[in-house]
Each structure stands twice: as structure tokens, then as C-alpha cells.
Amino acid sequence: MCPYHTSPDSEPTAGASGASPAAGSASSPAGWHDARLDFSSSMSYGDYLALDQLLHAQHPRSPDHNEMLFIIQHQTSELWMKLMLHELRAARQNVIDDQLRPAFKMLTRVSRIMEQLVQAWAVLATMTPPEYSAMRPYLGQSSGFQSFQYREIEFILGNKNAAMLKPHAHHPERLAEVEAALHLPSLYDEAVRLMARRGLTIDAGRLARDPALPTEYDASVEAAWLAVYRDPAQHWELYELGEKLVDLEDAFRQWRFRHVTTVERIIGFKRGTGGTEGVNYLRRMLDVVLFPELWKLRTDL
Numbered sequence: 131m132c133p134y135h136t137s138p139d140s141e142p143t144a145g146a147s148g149a150s151p152a153a154g155s156a157s158s159p160a161g162w163h164d165a166r167l168d169f170s171s172s173m174s175y176g177d178y179l180a181l182d183q184l185l186h187a188q189h190p191r192s193p194d195h196n197e198m199l200f201i202i203q204h205q206t207s208e209l210w211m212k213l214m215l216h217e218l219r220a221a222r223q224n225v226i227d228d229q230l231r232p233a234f235k236m237l238t239r240v241s242r243i244m245e246q247l248v249q250a251w252a253v254l255a256t257m258t259p260p261e262y263s264a265m266r267p268y269l270g271q272s273s274g275f276q277s278f279q280y281r282e283i284e285f286i287l288g289n290k291n292a293a294m295l296k297p298h299a300h301h302p303e304r305l306a307e308v309e310a311a312l313h314l315p316s317l318y319d320e321a322v323r324l325m326a327r328r329g330l331t332i333d334a335g336r337l338a339r340d341p342a343l344p345t346e347y348d349a350s351v352e353a354a355w356l357a358v359y360r361d362p363a364q365h366w367e368l369y370e371l372g373e374k375l376v377d378l379e380d381a382f383r384q385w386r387f388r389h390v391t392t393v394e395r396i397i398g399f400k401r402g403t404g405g406t407e408g409v410n411y412l413r414r415m416l417d418v419v420l421f422p423e424l425w426k427l428r429t430d431l
């Protein structure tokens with residue numbers, strides 16, 4: 131039987147084998163005596179987590195000791211991005227369904243993940259320029275620029291750019307997935323539609339815009355958010371939604387900043403393996419504003 135697709139285990143998990151000593155000994159620590167030890171016929175920790183695949187997916191190409199850090203830093207980031215996308219897609223659906231409470235829970239989780247990824251840069255920053263130079267030639271033309279999960283996160287948050295599909299042209303299934311994300315309304319588009327459904331005035335043009343284009347400032351959206359922020363008690367859920375989105379963009383900006391700073395300390399202003407100018411390209415990305423009206427209203431309130 132496939133260990134990844136078993137039904138819930140109905141066997142008892144503890145206390146099934148009668149009397150046991152209260153305290154541990156040298157060979158069996160306290161609380162350990164009923165531990166299950168034979169996994170020859172049931173799903174183990176490693177089976178459930180597919181650790182055989184996960185822990186055999188690190189394949190350094192250089193003889194350099196530090197490449198393992200580089201690989202694991204990226205793989206763990208991609209795993210967290212997978213969860214972010216899972217949460218962001220569900221949050222968007224909840225906004226569509228007017229279910230804001232579960233959406234808030236999901237958006238909080240996404241912000242916490244992003245904060246964790248911000249902290250994670252400190253691990254990679256232990257890699258010095260000579261250490262990275264030793265392994266960089268082995269990266270070829272691969273680059274984070276080609277991270278399809280990252281691009282989908284940018285797209286679901288509204289930073290749409292059709293040119294960013296090109297790095298995926300060589301992989302038709304992936305291209306189709308990223309392209310679908312480009313054309314779907316963003317989480318923020320759905321938040322704006324929700325405001326309209328709740329009686330706030332949004333210009334028809336904003337509601338009918340092409341979702342494949344990047345979010346642009348819209349005066350009617352700012353006016354709607356201003357109405358919310360001027361009377362939070364009246365619009366408590368939308369007020370909370372606005373702040374959840376600001377939390378998320380705040381964390382995302384910190385991630386971008388830590389990326390560009392870590393890159394500068396490791397490769398300076400060298401051109402990127404992905405073909406961009408490198409740090410100068412990443413600095414330009416610091417100017418991206420995901421939810422423009424939510425920031426502008428702070429000046430105008």
C-alpha cells in the first residue's frame with residue numbers, strides 16, 4: 131500500500147501495553163516506554179513527510195562546502211512559498227465568497243511566513259563573496275528570476291507583468307500555470323470588488339479592468355478606503371482587511387530589501403546569472419507598490 135495515501139490510523143497510539151514504570155532509566159527515558167518502535171507495517175514519520183524524496187533532493191554541483199547552504203536556503207524558501215500560495219489562493223476565494231474571517235486567518239499566516247523568510251536571509255548572509263564565487267560558476271544561467279512560485283505570488287498580489295512569463299516558455303505546463311495566474315484577478319482586485327458589493331462607490335472602469343495588467347492607483351478606490359478608515363466601527367471588516375493587506379505588503383517590502391542587501395554584500399554590482407543588471411534591477415523592484423490606495427490614504431486621512 132502506498133504509505134502516502136493511507137486512511138487515518140485507528141490503532142491506539144499510547145498506553146496500550148499495560149503497566150509501565152513512572153520514571154525513565156538510562157535506556158528508556160521518562161515518558162518513552164510506550165513509544166511505537168516498529169514501523170514495518172504502518173506509516174512512519176518519514177513516510178508521512180516523504181523524507182526520502184525531500185532529503186535526497188540536494189545535489190551540489192560544485193565541490194564547495196557552502197553550496198549545501200545555498201540549495202537548502204532556496205528549497206526551504208520554495209516550500210514556504212508553496213504554503214503562501216496555498217493560503218493566498220484560499221484567502222482570495224474567501225474574499226470572493228464574502229467570508230472575511232477565514233481570509234484574515236490566512237493572510238496573517240502569509241505575513242508570518244514572509245516575516246520568517248525575512249529572518250532567513252541572516253542564514254544566507256553568512257556566505258562570504260569568496261565562498262559564493264567558488265560555487266557561482268556552477269549555477270549556469272539559473273536564477274531566482276525563474277522561480278515560478280515567486281512569480282505567482284507577485285501575480286496574485288497584483289504585480290502583473292506578462293514579460294515575466296518568458297523564463298517559463300521552455301516548460302509548457304508551468305507556463306500555462308503562471309499564465310493562468312497572470313489573467314486571474316488578484317487578491318486586491320477581489321478586495322476592491324468586495325468594497326463595491328458592500329456599497330462603497332468604485333468606478334466601473336476599475337471594476338472592469340484587465341486583470342492581467344498591474345494594479346494602478348485609482349481615485350475611487352482610495353475614496354472607498356478613506357471612507358472605511360474614517361469610520362472603522364461602521365466598516366470593521368473592511369478596515370481589518372485593509373490592515374491585513376498592509377501587514378503583508380510591509381513584510382514583502384522587507385523581504386525585497388533583505389534580498390537586495392544580501393545580494394550586494396555577496397556579489398556587489400555584478401550582472402545576475404539571470405541576465406539582469408543585478409542589484410540595480412532588484413533596487414528598482416523596491417519601488418513596486420502592491421496596494422497603492424492603502425498607502426496613499428495615510429497621507430490623505
Ligand code: HEM
Binds near residue numbers: 276407415
Ligand atoms: C547568494 C544569494 C543570492 C544572490 C547572489 C541572488 C542574486 C539575484 C539576482 C542578481 C537577481 C536578479 C535576476 C538575475 O539577473 O539573476 C535575483 C533575482 C531573484 N532572486 Fe535572488 N539571489 C540570491 C538568493 C536568493 C534567494 C535565497 C532567494 C529565495 C528564493 C532568491 C530569490 C530570487 C527571486 C524570486 C528573484 C526574482 C526577483 C524579481 O524578479 O523581482 N534569491 N537574485
Ligand SMILES: N[C@@H](CC(=O)c1ccccc1NC=O)C(=O)O
Binds near residue numbers: 269273275401402
Ligand atoms: N542570480 C544569482 C544566482 C542565484 O542567486 C540563483 C541561482 C540559482 C538558483 C537560485 C538562485 N537564487 C536567486 O536568485 C547570481 O547572479 O549569482
